[in-house]
Amino acid sequence: MSLRQLVWLLVVVCVGFAAWQLLRALIVARRTPPRATSAPAVTVVDEEGAEDDGFDYAPALRPRPVTPAPAAPQAASDAVVERSADTFQLELESRHLRREVAELRALVSRQHAEIDALQLEVAGLRTQLEDAGASASGVSPEYSESLRLAEQGMAAEEIAARCGITVAEAELVLSLARSRGAPR
Known part of the structure; x- marks a missing residue:
């Protein structure tokens, strides 16, 4: 067997393994019920000093403990955060609208200046036309x-x-x- 054939065989095996792992992950995802809230990532240090980043590598084998529902003070702080987010959004929209109004006012003033210049030009042309009509007696x-x-x-x-x-x-x-x- 040549080196080229060996490399192709290795590539096919790697692709097959990746497809198998993807299939397994999809099957596991269908079997586990969706969680209402995600638990915050916690870094745990075990006895040997190795860090655990909180990622569950085998969710089907070790189910996570269910966290209790948040207490009333948490709901109140969520409402305050929600109101401040709404206030921030409204302030952002207000600034955006003020900027647009300023741009539109500038545009209108430029258009008024152009209209005035065009009216002067039309008046001048009208005067020239009247002068030309009076001088042209046929x-x-x-x-x-x-x-x-x-x-x-x-x-x-x-x-x-x-x-x-x-x-x-x-x-x-x-x-x-x-x-x-x-x-x-």
Whole structure:
């Protein structure tokens, strides 16, 4: 038999042993009734000076003695501990809620500042739009002077000579002035 086969055989035996121990532990756990309260861990020193950590290595063989029910003073101290735990929990929740409220207040103040800035920006844009609407009369700025002269009643040749545009453009400006209702 080779060394490799021996190692595999040892691994299989160890796995089998671990499975057997696990199975035994599960069977023992089913047979023993559950305990209502767990006993505190006690370190016991025997005659030889060796320490025992209180762990019961064979619970089916040596049953633990049942501890008596706690007396009334123990119940009163448990109630005090319970109230202090509730108080601690409430104080913790209160601090958490105060922190959240402070964060939300800061967020709201930032949002108010942003809203104010946006309102100022909208007001500025509205003013620009009104200014642009008032200045845009539907006529190109290049022809505004020629339109004003046409509305005063000048002829197309005079407008062309004065504004430096062609006679055809001056006639178009005159027709635009007429369509607006201005006299010729």
